[in-house]
Amino acid sequence: MADFKPVFTKDAAFPAGPYSQAVATSSTIYCSGQIPCTPTGQILTLESSTISAMTELCINNLSAVLKAAGSSIEKVVKVNVFLTTMDNFAEMNAAYEKFFKHKPARSCVAVYQLPKGVPIEIECIALA
Structure with missing residues (x-):
């Protein structure tokens, strides 16, 4: 089995199921999808927030x-x-580009629904 360790932090939303916030290997970090949920468990909704803030x-x-x-x-x-x-898409993209100046590879897909009824989820892969 590969050498990896689960990653958890109280500074991000806790997983909504039986999985790690990320898995770290010696060279790569695989992050699970993050929904617009605060570390204290408050989920942002379109009634109370914007796609920009959720992104x-x-x-x-x-x-x-x-x-x-x-x-x-x-x-x-x-x-x-x-x-x-x-x-x-446009509103998400405008908020997204503020964080990723280095322009990593990206996919963006429309899905039927997401956990907890949220309109957005984002996951990533990073170098260790």
């Missing part, structure tokens, strides 16, 4: 997980964004 919270959660794993947003090489409607 920022997802990325801030990823940043906290990466930091706990000994990495950072600047070391991200691949991002996957999941949206429940592409109507939110």
